Amino acid sequence: MGDSAAWDAIAADAIVVGAGPAGAVAARRLAEAGLDVLALEAGPDLRAHPAAPLPAWRLPLWEEENGGAVSPARRIPADDGAAGAGVAQVWRGRGPGGSAAINGAAWTPADPRALERWPGSEGEGWPERYARGLERAEATMRPVAVPASTLAGALADALGRPLEPGRLTIASEAGQQSGSQASLGTSPEGSRRNPWTAYAPESAGARLRCGARVRSLLLSGGGRPRVGGVLLDDGSRLIAQSVVLAAGAIDTARLLRAAAAELEDRRLGGPAELLAAAGTNAREHPEILVDVPAALAAELRRPDPPGILCGRIPLDIAGRRLEVRPYEVPFDVAVAGPTVGASSGLSAGVPAGPLADSGVPLQVGVALLDPRSASVVDERAVRLSDRPDASDAVALGAGAEAIGAALVEIAGLRGMERRGPGGGELRRHRGYSQHLYGTAPMGITTDVEGRVPGLEGLRIVDASVIPTGPGLGIGAGPYASVLAVAEELSTQLAGELAG
Template identity: 30%
Template sequence: MYDYIIVGAGSAGCVLAARLSEDADRRVLLVEAGPVDDAPEIHVPAAFAKLFQTKYDWSYLGACEPGLDGRRRYLPRGRMLGGSSSMNAMIYIRGNRRDYDAWAAAGAEGWSWDDVLPYFLRAEDFRGRKSPWHGTGGPLTVSEGRSRHPLADAYVTAAQEAGHPFTADFNGPEQDGVGHYHLTQRDGMRCSTAVAYLRPALARPNLDVLTGAQCTRILFDGDRARGVELDRGGELLQRHAEREVVLSAGAYNSPHLLMLSGIGPAGELAAHGIAARVDLPVGENLQDHPHVGLSYLTDTESLLTAGTPENMRLLESEGRGPLTSNIGEAGGFHRTRDGLDAPDIQVHAAPVMFHDEGISPVTDHAFMFGAALLTPTSRGKVSLRSPVPSAAPHILHNYLTTEDDRATMVRALRMLLDIADRPGLRKHRRADFRVPGSLTDAGLLDFARRELHTLYHPAGTCAIGPVVDSRLRVHGVSGLRVVDASVMPTVVRGNTNAPTIMIAEKAADLLRGLPAPA
């Protein structure tokens, strides 16, 4: 018997396990479907794409997307200790204060910018110039990148030549501008939540971690969650919780597990022979940051040749060099039209060939920079394919299915093409690799439909309001919460790892009945 069972040892689950086990009289079980985070590619920053479509990846394939002419999109998610924080590009972005204030205005009590900022600061150990916008002494190391590739610098120069202001800190007073990203790295290596939170807590006798165990359903006693059923190597196990079960399985898997357990749209559950325990819009409101990039071949040495024995020794001995690159080293936040009160696109610039959703081989020196829609109006859905727990969920993002999203992406591509033509980048361009064949609106939109892929930021499928309350408790039952990016009412403007960690920090206090940090 445990006090708390946490399902999913990802960005949120590792935080919760560490924080809840600080109370020595509380027994905590952390359950992870994947293995331990022991592959070298996890910890070497520049190698993360080598984890795609391996045992460390859920490797989902989305449904046929109507806004992409029926194309399906690869949807990687981390399946190991640390979850997607062990497989992401390590960019530390909190989002925009307007995101959180909008949550609060819509009814998410306690989730305004002023409410959440203390949790960002508590989590952070910033290795840089002292700033009131950053915290020190927390578990999560945040630092400036140590690669600073010339091609990333060239992008920053070209963007300034195009009239975009430089910013030294996207987590400062305002997001707008172009610059280099802060990263969740410690001494040049990845600092996942498994490294930052879980590893220091593993010696506690009141914390158990069970890997290779996929949760198949939540166990109930009446309307109270009392535990979980697990499939571990074909053997079904049951583990029970005296206080609460917490789902931290992510925006695809948390709604999937709720629906398998009878919590979701009653009509859809009935079609799979599942009796609805609670009729809730679980799985709806799926959001993401769709991304479209431009790629050019270059005679400048890219990260293609970074994996030399010399560079590996430099990484291991000094924590620097090209293998510390997070790939998306530089970028920025921009407004594509007048009248906006915050950025509507984010750019990532990579000094390497990155194409075909990151799963095709790198064959030449190239660079890529692309734009992601920060506030998409398209909404997708996660639903059941089958009542069999091992069957992957049905995931439809509905990318580019609204006129607003299509128009914003066309404006974003025009902005990128303008930057590409500036001297800072033009001198590095040998030939076009992946660029629009036509500069008409129709041509740019056709290019976007072919090249668009996820920026790995799914959110919103168990949103505060429709599915959980402001304390992240699932409506209609007791002893059950959801703590991950799925609870976001709207996806934040920026990379979602730092906000997910913040959500877990705040949830730990909610579970323990503690006040917010001063």
């Protein structure tokens, strides 16, 4: 398209903004339907930088300039309203695969109780649609059941709650034998599976352009506003019959808010108020980490875990849904730093004996899966728990107390020191699960098909559309749900456009 300001060429039948999990699904399903699809990814094409694959328990989070390596992640500063004037860090993936290329690979479908309250649709509701999308997503991503740790089993017994063994989207010999090479890619065993590689949209005819950051949506009026394409940072204007936003909860919200401002400035009419509300009622899962007593961690730590989280324990306290997470690796050890070698390209070095006694404690997390505190994404900032609800802190605190008591009980049964270092209380660390969602939720900003009412030519298929509000959400980590919802919405859109 060059730098021409004229809308003089058609880029594709459909432009997919973002090559993360939702973008991989959308690009694949639309291309399979015979449509000309162009996927735009703001991040670099990391496939051009040969990387040493990491085991799934390693989290490749580092700054781009660290060691001169090309980072697969970007760090977004965020305000933490629950901590007063605190500052949090939000990590997101960059490049094909998006955040799924840097996450813990945990596959945890939505809580059915939450799905029953999602906005309905004609003929069938979201519980049925979600199940259908999840089945398709699992057929491609092939989550693998992994054994939970001894610590996870002991915690479940002490809490009197069932242990749910983990499932991870990691490459495995069993998965390679049960799925096609085209759908599974060629990742070494034990490494996280990248959804862009797994869905392989390019093999279905889709095109991918990396380093293409979308600055804004191209809007036209004429009675009923329409999205006719996108404007890139380099000035290129790309036109399509349909634009599909799969840029993630943060970037999708910012594009929608920019569109609202343009609709008002140009007096095009349309749903400016709906779009301006994007990002104002999002959700994030707050989490408290409790340090495991050193002697107990040394006894229960396993040397070669398949992932950072291999089991979880649902915990209901006073009607609130929480999840206990016995992490297999201390986060200070799991976060991988880059090393660059002349022969191996980019690699994230694993220190000798990484899971031996490093002096860094194991941690057990408790996350609140039905948060009432609202987070905000706008043009300038991400503000987590911007409108805090005091009941969230109460529920989280009760969960942390339950974990602390369980750890003390486990240590006591094994004849160990029952307290933390120096005989004090077990240390706690407050943070978030990196699960931001619901910046353009169904039933408010979008309808049940990911459309913005009153704005043609646009669909949203990513974590933005997950409903928020009392009793809504997903009651689980969002990774599996993002793929399941994207499957359903993209398949529906493909049928409409191809028909």
